[in-house]
Amino acid sequence: MIKHAIDDASASGAGPALLDQGVAPGPGGTRRQAERGAFENNKLHKRLCRLAGQAIGDFNMIEEGDKVMVCVSGGKDSYALLDILMTLRQRAPINFDLVAVNLDQKQPNFPEHVLPEYLSKLGVPFHIENQDTYSIVKRVIPEGKTTCSLCSRLRRGILYRVADELGATKIALGHHRDDIMETFFLNMFFGGKLKSMPPKLQSDDGRHIVIRPLAYVKEEDTTRYAEARDFPIIPCDLCGSQENLQRKQIKGMLREWDRKSPGRVDNVFSALSTVVPSHLMDRSLFDFTSLQTTGQPVAGGDTAFDEEPCATPAASEIIQLFRSLN
Numbered sequence: 001m002i003k004h005a006i007d008d009a010s011a012s013g014a015g016p017a018l019l020d021q022g023v024a025p026g027p028g029g030t031r032r033q034a035e036r037g038a039f040e041n042n043k044l045h046k047r048l049c050r051l052a053g054q055a056i057g058d059f060n061m062i063e064e065g066d067k068v069m070v071c072v073s074g075g076k077d078s079y080a081l082l083d084i085l086m087t088l089r090q091r092a093p094i095n096f097d098l099v100a101v102n103l104d105q106k107q108p109n110f111p112e113h114v115l116p117e118y119l120s121k122l123g124v125p126f127h128i129e130n131q132d133t134y135s136i137v138k139r140v141i142p143e144g145k146t147t148c149s150l151c152s153r154l155r156r157g158i159l160y161r162v163a164d165e166l167g168a169t170k171i172a173l174g175h176h177r178d179d180i181m182e183t184f185f186l187n188m189f190f191g192g193k194l195k196s197m198p199p200k201l202q203s204d205d206g207r208h209i210v211i212r213p214l215a216y217v218k219e220e221d222t223t224r225y226a227e228a229r230d231f232p233i234i235p236c237d238l239c240g241s242q243e244n245l246q247r248k249q250i251k252g253m254l255r256e257w258d259r260k261s262p263g264r265v266d267n268v269f270s271a272l273s274t275v276v277p278s279h280l281m282d283r284s285l286f287d288f289t290s291l292q293t294t295g296q297p298v299a300g301g302d303t304a305f306d307e308e309p310c311a312t313p314a315a316s317e318i319i320q321l322f323r324s325l326n
């Protein structure tokens with residue numbers, strides 16, 4: 001019951017008051033345009049709540065009595081995550097608490113007043129953790145080398161400690177569907193692994209459950225939502241690190257697929273939840289060694305000689321083709 005409680009709750013109710021506001025015409029706009037904009041924003045808010053509620057339900061991410069630590073970086077996705085979780089919390093028939101946490105890594109020009117001011121106005125409990133990981137990274141990593149791997153390792157360790165100190169039972173991150181897809185192809189193309197970013201996982205220290213409630217949400221929706229809600233975005237390039245070129249490449253590839261072959265990316269995404277280990281080659285997932293005949297037909301079993309969507313033409317088609325040529 002609890003598993004789908006949030007899922008059900010997310011389908012009901014209107015958008016937050018903040019999105020209902022703003023029907024006054026903007027500069028140069030008519031009242032009708034403003035109303036249309038507010039309507040679209042409410043629809044977007046409902047969609048985000050529905051998708052997040054569905055992911056939370058599907059993966060049993062949040063349970064009765066949980067204290068969810070929401071990691072807020074100042075980027076659009078983590079603002080959207082916090083916002084949506086606050087709405088779901090109001091509607092959910094289960095009780096859970098939220099605490100927003102920002103790690104101030106002391107990057108140059110980090111506007112440290114922005115998040116405390118925003119979170120205070122929002123009325124959500126929050127904690128700002130001040131740790132100068134920026135200096136450590138700069139000291140340890142030679143100039144010109146990528147700093148992200150050490151930086152994120154340090155950040156992860158600090159966030160786990162803070163979760164313990166705050167008594168958080170879950171750690172929520174703002175990764176969305178596009179992050180999951182990009183990570184999947186990054187791992188496949190450059191790491192030789194079929195592996196992505198799971199919606200729910202046990203942390204590497206074995207002591208925390210990390211959740212990604214935006215797993216079903218497209219990045220274009222978090223971008224539009226951030227604009228509609230006018231989140232006080234903090235730029236993500238303050239550390240001076242270059243964007244990961246491989247990720248950029250994958251992003252471009254997916255964008256191109258979406259443009260040229262609509263539906264392909266959606267199919268790959270749904271394939272991530274429809275894995276058939278017996279038709280792959282990982283011997284640790286399927287026991288090929290001791291595979292024997294059972295003499296019984298298997299429901300939904302192998303169709304080794306049937307035509308597959310990408311298979312070569314069936315023999316009958318080839319014969320027909322030859323006949324038509326003669």
Ligand code: SF4
Pocket residue numbers: 147148149151152236239240241
């Ligand atoms: S982009 Fe900067 S802040 Fe982000 S992980 Fe890399 S080094 Fe750290």
